[in-house]
Amino acid sequence: MGEDKKNNIVEAALKLFEEQGYHQTKVSDIVREAGVAQGTFYLYFQSKEDLFRSIAEACLEEISEALKHGPHAPCQNNEVYYWMIQRSLTVYYHNRAILSIMYRNGIASQEIRDISQAFYHEMMLIIKEHLKEWGGCPDYSEEQLEIAAYSKIGMVEMVAYQWFVVQGHGPEYIDSIAQVIVDMDSMEVSEE
Amino acid sequence: MGEDKKNNIVEAALKLFEEQGYHQTKVSDIVREAGVAQGTFYLYFQSKEDLFRSIAEACLEEISEALKHGPHAPCQNNEVYYWMIQRSLTVYYHNRAILSIMYRNGIASQEIRDISQAFYHEMMLIIKEHLKEWGGCPDYSEEQLEIAAYSKIGMVEMVAYQWFVVQGHGPEYIDSIAQVIVDMDSMEVSEE
Amino acid sequence: MGEDKKNNIVEAALKLFEEQGYHQTKVSDIVREAGVAQGTFYLYFQSKEDLFRSIAEACLEEISEALKHGPHAPCQNNEVYYWMIQRSLTVYYHNRAILSIMYRNGIASQEIRDISQAFYHEMMLIIKEHLKEWGGCPDYSEEQLEIAAYSKIGMVEMVAYQWFVVQGHGPEYIDSIAQVIVDMDSMEVSEE
Amino acid sequence: MGEDKKNNIVEAALKLFEEQGYHQTKVSDIVREAGVAQGTFYLYFQSKEDLFRSIAEACLEEISEALKHGPHAPCQNNEVYYWMIQRSLTVYYHNRAILSIMYRNGIASQEIRDISQAFYHEMMLIIKEHLKEWGGCPDYSEEQLEIAAYSKIGMVEMVAYQWFVVQGHGPEYIDSIAQVIVDMDSMEVSEE
DNA sequence: GATGAATGAGTTTTCATTCAT
């Protein structure tokens, strides 16, 4: 019962944050959309920022959880790479609402900044491990591996944002995008 | 004289937006930092958002301007690629303040969103042209080229943000980061 | 059972009103401290103010009750005076919690103001009677007796508040305080 | 100009606090009464409590200032005593608004409590000095002098509150009240 | 009797913007 109302609030907030942005969305908008009273909001969240933090945390955790687990069957070479890209895109596609919110609303506060930063750091560590396991960069220093990892994250995030959020394409693009990203890398070298 | 004050306001705003974010920075903070009166602000800018838009526009233009022009000497293969990455990193390094502001403050309004989107679109077109000239992807469709271009942008932006803004490293990293990004791509293929 | 809960509520309220004041204490604080549900409060009290009124009334009644009855053995001169002071101090000591609350929380509402005023009026009448019986002021008008009575009340209240509440001293001070007050009056005259 | 508005706010607040009490008076009431905009209030005071503190501080300081200075001509015996009582009553009469506010509104916060306590302590020290100079209580310990001082304060405060605030009498009562208080003390002794 | 989730009217507070000087 209580969880129902809390859920309504979260759903309403997600919808409105995505549509109009965090700062443009008033608590009164959220409760109207959720069909609850003003006070009910503060029964479940300490403040508007607390709600945003809670949403951000949950979604970022979902993303990192999804990327944490490697491919089911062992695979080699850039199959891992392909898997990683494809998997990331899928996760981003399903979380395109929050991705949009994080991208478009930036850092609402110091606390959100820390959460966001911790998320990227964790993502980077996961990717770095994948890169090591995969063995594609044998003589890279830790620092170089980190640069490589961050670049992968940025790549996927930007393309996902442009394709799924800005242009509004559906999941049918996931495979072809992944293919382009992986092929592109190969091609660059086949040039040499 | 007047331009002096306008400049002071812009400098103060850049500093404060970077330190505390757009929404957290009050006009009264900006004018105090700039050493001008409250009303003076509105002699030079129509609104707080107008100031942000003006700053964003100028900086994004500077970035796109810097990337618009190809390498001075003709070069081949992934030399162009290396040049592009290195050039982007340099530009991002010098504009790390605004990069940080755009990253951390997201889309302050519909108008800013449009400016930001237009910027990414223009960037994408520039990169796409570079990719075509370079000839690295002969049989790519326009769409595939766009995906490739966006992925480059995301890659550079994320690494630059993490290295220059979050970790605070200096320009001495530009070359080694560029090297990692380019090499990494090569390596991926040398694996096959 | 029911009375148990009511008692818990009263005890909790007394504690919290004393610690943090009436206006700073929320009904939710009281019920949490009392270990009952929010709704239970309204089974026993019509409102938060009703609770305060109930507490204030009970305590003020206790105080006036204690002062109503003269000394057990007939006594003369300022023995009555000493008895009165000492008795008042004792009563105030035992009701220092409510004294503190009344002092520190002032008049929560028109109704409380009336109760408080009625209390002081009643006290004044009691003291006035004591003064008359004692015969210390033979040719005083009613008005002059009232002034004298109020001054006694203020004297005891202030000293009790400062000694028992602010400085936290114990009942062992009652006698010496009474002595000072009575002696002081005498001394003033012995000067002449 | 600016001070004009600030003054209006203070006047309005004094009036309303006295009429309806601190907690019953809304900032919106104050600004309406003062004829200024809502925001103007926060130009001069950080919060409603800040205003109350500011008023309380100023008035308590005025009272203690008025009592600090002894009688102009040297005088002996209980002439000093009479002077002190009369002077206190006069001061209390002129500050009956704030006296009423402090009495009726109690301690709005921890900070106000501290201010109030500091005021009583200072008053007590002043009275104690007067008592010493006067020499009426030669062999009193410091502690006994403090009890005596607090009892004087309570006496005057209560009578002033009852006469000037509750019953609304005018300054013509000051002398007769002072007379009663001083005479009463004498009489008590003349009885023995 | 007892519960505690839900309410919503009511308050404080903020801050971009204006305009008389």
Added chain:
DNA sequence: CATGAATGAAAACTCATTCAT
């Protein structure tokens, strides 16, 4: 051009009280 006191609409948040279970 420059000022800065004044504005007031708009927002977040509070909490005593209710009522269905």
